[in-house]
Amino acid sequence: MDTFTAIADPTRRSxxxxxxxxxxxxxxxxxxxxxxxxxAISQHLKILRETRVVDVEKRAQQRIYxxxxxxxxxxxxxAKRYRNLWSKRFEALDAVLKREKERLAxxxxxxxxxxxxxxxxxxxxERV
Numbered sequence: 651m652d653t654f655t656a657i658a659d660p661t662r663r664s665x666x667x668x669x670x671x672x673x674x675x676x677x678x679x680x681x682x683x684x685x686x687x688x689x690a691i692s693q694h695l696k697i698l699r700e701t702r703v704v705d706v707e708k709r710a711q712q713r714i715y716x717x718x719x720x721x722x723x724x725x726x727x728x729a730k731r732y733r734n735l736w737s738k739r740f741e742a743l744d745a746v747l748k749r750e751k752e753r754l755a756x757x758x759x760x761x762x763x764x765x766x767x768x769x770x771x772x773x774x775x776e777r778v
Contacts, residue, residue, distance in 0.1 A: 665694055669716055675714070703722070
């Protein structure tokens with residue numbers, strides 16, 4: 651299982667948020683905050699541990715979990731690539747919209763000038 655699959659699950663993301671907010675917690679502390687069984691939490695923690703999203707330290711009979719910030723670098727790099735891609739697309743769209751706005755303004759100005767000339771031509775015809 652990869653990091654993306656591990657963090658796709660809402661319960662695992664919630665555990666990650668809990669660890670990020672608290673620094674480190676024992677498996678028992680984590681489990682006590684959820685209505686699902688301790689065995690289910692244990693399975694979620696196992697997946698997070700195997701994908702290195704969390705680190706675990708054994709202290710006597712307890713397992714202490716904390717976030718592994720390096721594990722999320724892969725996710726951050728992936729998101730950065732897509733953010734850059736979308737930024738380039740939005741910049742290209744901005745350029746197209748700017749050109750279109752300038753074209754419409756030029757067409758509008760040309761239309762106003764044509765009406766003005768047309769109005770002068772009528773006035774000249776009336777004088778004759």
